Amino acid sequence: MAALMIWTSSSTPNYAEAKSKKKKKENVEEYAPPVVEEAPRNSNTPPPPTTPPAPPTGREVLPLDPEVIHGTLPNGLQYFIRKNAKPENRMELRLAVNAGSIQEDDDQKGLAHFLEHMAFNGSKNFEKNDLVNYVESIGIKFGPHLNAYTSFDETVYMLQIPTDQPEMLDKGLLILEDWAHGLTLSQEEITKERGVVISEWRSSLGPQQRMQNEFLPVLFHGSRYPDRLPIGDTSILKNASQDVLKRFYKDWYRPDLMAVILVGDFDLQAMEKEVIKRFSDIEAVKSPRKKEIYPIPPHKETLVSIVTDKEAPYTQVFIFEKHPGKDNNSIIGYRDLLKQQIINSILNERFKEILQQPAPPFFAAMTNYDSQLRNLDAFTSFAVGTSDKTEAMIKSLYEESYRASKFGFTSSEYNRAIAELQNNYEVALKEKDKTESANYANEYVAYYLEGQTAPGINIEYQLVQMLIPTISLAEINQTVKNLITHNNTVVIITAPEKDKAILPTKEKILAIQNEVANSDLKQVEEKEVAAELLSKAPVAGKIVKVENDTVNDIETWTLSNGAKVKIKSTDFQNDEILIRAFSPGGSSLYTDADFYTISNTAPIINESGFGDFDAVSLKRILAGKNVKSTPYISDLEEGINASASPKDIETLFQLIHLNFTAPRKDSVIFQSYIAKNKAMYSNLLANPMVFFQKSVYETLYSKNIRRSFPAVEDFDKISFSNSINFYKDRFNNASDFNFVIVGNVDKEKIKKLAEEYLASLPATNKKEQFKDNKITLAKGKINKEIKMGAAPKTNVLFTYNGVQTWNKDEEILFDVLTDVLNIKLRESLREDKGGVYGVSVQGDYQRIPSPEYYTLITYNAEPENAADLEKEAMKVIEDFKATGIDAATVNKVKEKIKREIETSLKENDYWVSTIKYATTFNEPIKNTDEYLKKVQAITPEQIQKAAQKFLKGDNFIRIEMQPAAE
Secondary structure, three states: OOOOOOOOOOOOOOOHHHOOOEOOOOOOOOOOOOOOOOOOOOOOOOOOOOOOOOOOOOOOOOOOOOOEEEEEEOOOOOOEEEEOOOOOOEEEEEEEOOOOOOHOOOOOHHHHHHHHHHOOEEEOOOOOOOOHHEEEEEEEEEEEOEEEEOOOOOOOEEEEEOHHHHHHHHHHHHHHHHHOOOOOOOOHHHHHHHHHHHHHHHHHHHHHHHHHHHHHHHHHHOOOHHHHHHHOHHHHHHOOOOHHHHHHHHHHOOOOEEEEEEOOOOOOOHHHHHHHHHHHOOOOOOOOOOOOOOOOOOOOOOOEEEEEEOOOEEEEEEEEEEEOOOOOOOOHHHHHHHHHHHHHHHHHHHHHOOOOOOOOOOOEEEEEEEEOOOOEEEEEEEEEHHHHHHHHHHHHHHHHHHHHHHOOOHHHHHHHHHHHHHHHHHHHOOOHHHOOOHHHHHHHHHHHHHHHOOOOOHHHHHHHHHHHHOOOOOHHHHHHHHHOOOOEEEEEEEEEHHHHHHHOOOOHHHHHHHHHHOOOOOOOOOOOOOOOOOOOOOOOOOEEEEEOOOOOOOOEEEEEEOEEEEEOOOOOOOEEEEEEEEEOHHHHHHHHHHHHHHHHHHHHHHHEEEEOEEEEEEHHHOOOOOOEEEEOOOOOEEEEEEEEHHHHHHHHHHHHHHHHOEEEHHHHHHHHHHHHHHHOOOOHOOOHHHHHHHHHHHOOOOOHHHOOOOOHHHHHHHOOHHHHHHHHHHHHOOOEEEEEEEEOOOOHHHHHHHHHOOOOOOOOOOOOOOOOOOOOOOOOOEEEEEEEOOOOOOEEEEEEEEEEEOOHHHHHHHHHHHHHHHHHHHHHHHHHOOOOOEEEEEEEEEOOOOOEEEEEEEEEOOHHHHHHHHHHHHHHHHHHHHHOOOHHHHHHHHHHHHHHHHHHHHOOOHHHHHHHHHHHOOOOOHHHHHHHHHHHHHHHHHHHHHHHHHHHOOOOOEEEOOOOOO
C-alpha cells in the first residue's frame, strides 16, 4: 500500500499542470467545444492583449474526453474505458471508492485504511496472499504495479496487468470485482494484518507527523477532518472487531460510490461488454446510508499554531488563506484555473529570485493556490529555514503577497507565465498518443471522485487558445487581489523544541503582518535580459568520421575536436530528445582536501548561471521553451543531462555550448549557496532518521570523507576561486567527451548543430581516466547499536559485502538473487509474521572503480518484536543458503525482468542509459534477447549457490537504532 495521503490536492495533475482537483457543480448546461483554427503559438512570447476579447460568462459543463467510453450501470457503478497503447500490451485498472476516513464512525477510526490493506489478504477468488502471488507470477511488482491509497475522502486501488494473454486480462478484472464486493475479511487475516497496519503507522512516526497532528485542528478549525486522519487510532487498529470492519465495507463499498477505470492496450468494445457483464451483478443497496458532507467553517480571526518538536530539524512557516472550493468543470471555471496557474508561476519566480540574495531569509520558499480538500481551496505561502530567521521568513512571505496584491505583476512576468503555460499545453498535445495509460487512468479517477475536468487534450488545447487572449494583465492583477485577501487565515510555525524561546508569539506574527501591510513596498523592477543565449556564433567544426551500428540503428560521429556523438532516432515520444554528455574523471581526480569544493562545484555553477545570464535570467530567456541542461560532477565522471523538444533543439545545443565554455563566477550566488546549505544542515541531525543515515554511511565506509554526511563547518571549506577553476578544468576538454542523443531527432539537422555547437568546443586531446581512491565497504563483522528518537520503532539495517572479479553472467545472477530475497523476506516478515510494513532489499554488483558487491537489507519494527523479527530474517537467509529456493519464486523474478524489458525497450531513457553504459566500457550494445535467455536459464540451484557466495557473512555489518529512553 502507498503511504497515507493526508492531502488530496494535486496528487494527479491534469495536462500541463494547469488544473487542480475541484468540486463539480450540478445543474449546469452542456458544453459544445469551441473550434479553433489558428496554429499553435510559436516560442516568441506574445504581448498582453491591450483590448482583450470579452471573457466567457457561461457555466457550461466541460465534456468528458470523447475517447473515453463512460457509462453508469443500473446499480449506480460508473465505468470509464479508454484504449491506449502506451505501454504496449498493458492495461491500467483502477477501482475508485468515493469514501475514505471522513466516513468512519467513532469506533472505526483508521478502518478505511485497514480495509484497504485487507483487499490484498483474501477475497472470493483469491485466498489469503494468493492475489499478490498471482500478480508476481505474471511479472507484476507489488508496490509499483499493485497498490492502493486511502485519504480523507477516497480509497483508490491500482493495478497494472499484461494484456497479451487473455487469461491475465480476465484475472485483472476478477481482482477488481473482488475488491468491489468480494472481500472475505477473515478473522485470521485481520489478526495478521493488524501488525502490518501498525507498522505503517510506526513507519510514519517522526517529528513532521507529530507536529502535523497538532496543527491540523487549527488548519481545519471547527471541522471533522482532524479527528479522522486516515492512519486512525492505534487502539482501534489493535482491537477493532471483524464486525466493525465489515460494517464499513457494507456501508461504503457500494456500487453507487464506485467507479471502474480501465485504460490500456485492449479491444475497447469487447472490454465495455465485459465490464457490464461482470459489474452489473453487484446488487444496489436499497436503503443506502447517507453520505454526509463535512464543511470547513470560515473564521474572521487569524488563527495561529506554533508547534515544536525536539526532533524537528528546521523551522517551517505556512500561511494559509482559505477559500471555498470552486467549480472548475466549466469554461469559466477552466479559465479561473488558468489564471491561478499564471499567478502561481509568477510568485514562485519571485521567491527564486529572493533565494539568490547573499543571505536569504530561508533556504526554500514557494506559494500556491490550489485545492486542499474537496470543499476547501487555499492560497498557501510556505518557507523553510532556521528559527533565528522565523520573523524574517514571515515578513518575506507577507511582503510578496502584499506586493502582489498592491501592485500586481509586470508585463514581462505575465508574458513569461503565458509562454510557459502555452508551451506545456503544446507538449501535451504533441504527446497525446504517447501518454502513459497510468496518467489517463489517474485523470479519470480524479474526474469521478472530485469533478476534475477531463475533456481531453484536444479540447483543452483549444480552450487555452480561446481563453488566454481574454485574460489580460489587468485581470490577473485584479484576480491576485481577490485571492490574497488576508481573511480566513491560518499561520502555522513548526520548529525545533530547543528554539521555542526565540519563536515569535501570535501577537508578534500579527504585528509583522500589520507592519508589512502599512509599509512602503515597491513594485518589482527587472533588469533587461539579452535576447540571445550566445552573443556571437562559435566557429564551427566538422564531423570527420561516421560509423553505423545497423543492428541497433545507432550512428557514431567523430567530431574534429575529438568528441564523439552517438545518435539514435526513435518514435517513443513525439516531443522528446534526450542528451547525455559524459567524460571520465569526476571528483576522483581531486584530493580529499579539495573534496568539499569539487563535490559542490556543479550545483554552485548551476545556481550562478552561464554566459551573461544568472540562473533567474536564464530561466527568463528560456520561458516558453522546453529546454533543460544540467551539468554534474560525480565520483567518476563529469557530464551534462539535457533534454528538449525538437522545436527547441538548437536552443539546447546553444545552452550546452555555454555549459562548457561560459560558467559564471558570481560571489553573491556563492555566498547564498553557502548560507542556504549551512542553514539547512545546522540542525538536520536532530532528526533520528537523518542521524541513522549518517551513522550508516560512517560505519559502511569507515568515515571516508568521500562518503561522509557534511557538517555545517564543512561548507566553510569550499573555495570560491577553486570552484570555478575546478569546473573549467572538468569541462575545458571536449575531446574525451561522448554525447548520446536519443529521441525524435532529425539527423541532418542534428549534424549541423553538432558541428556548430559541439565540434566548436575547446579540446586539449588529453584522455583522462578516473582514479580509484579505494572507497570500499568495511570488512569483517561489525555490530553497531544506536539509541535515538522518541518514536516507538527500531530501525534495522544489515549488509553483506565482498570483492569479486566482475563477470556479466554473475551480475545477472546477483540481480535475480536480490529480487528473490526481497520477495522471501517480505513474505516472511510482513505476510507471515505481520511484523513490518515493508522490507527493502537493495544490491549493487559494482564494476568500477574496483569490483565489489553489497546486499543491503532494511526495515523497522516494534522494539519488543525487533529481536524475534531479526532472528526470522536471518533464518530466511540461512535456510535459503542451506536448502535452496523454490522454483516458483525464481520464476516470479524471471517474469518480472521479462516484463520490465518489454516496456523499457520502448523508452528513450532506457536507450540513453544502455548506449552510455556500452560506451563507458567500450562494449557492444546490450543484446536483450541474449540477456533474457540467460535470465530464463537460471535455475534455483544457481540462485542457491549465489546466495552462498554473496550472503556468506564474512563481511557482515549490522546497525540498529532503538528509541532513546525517556
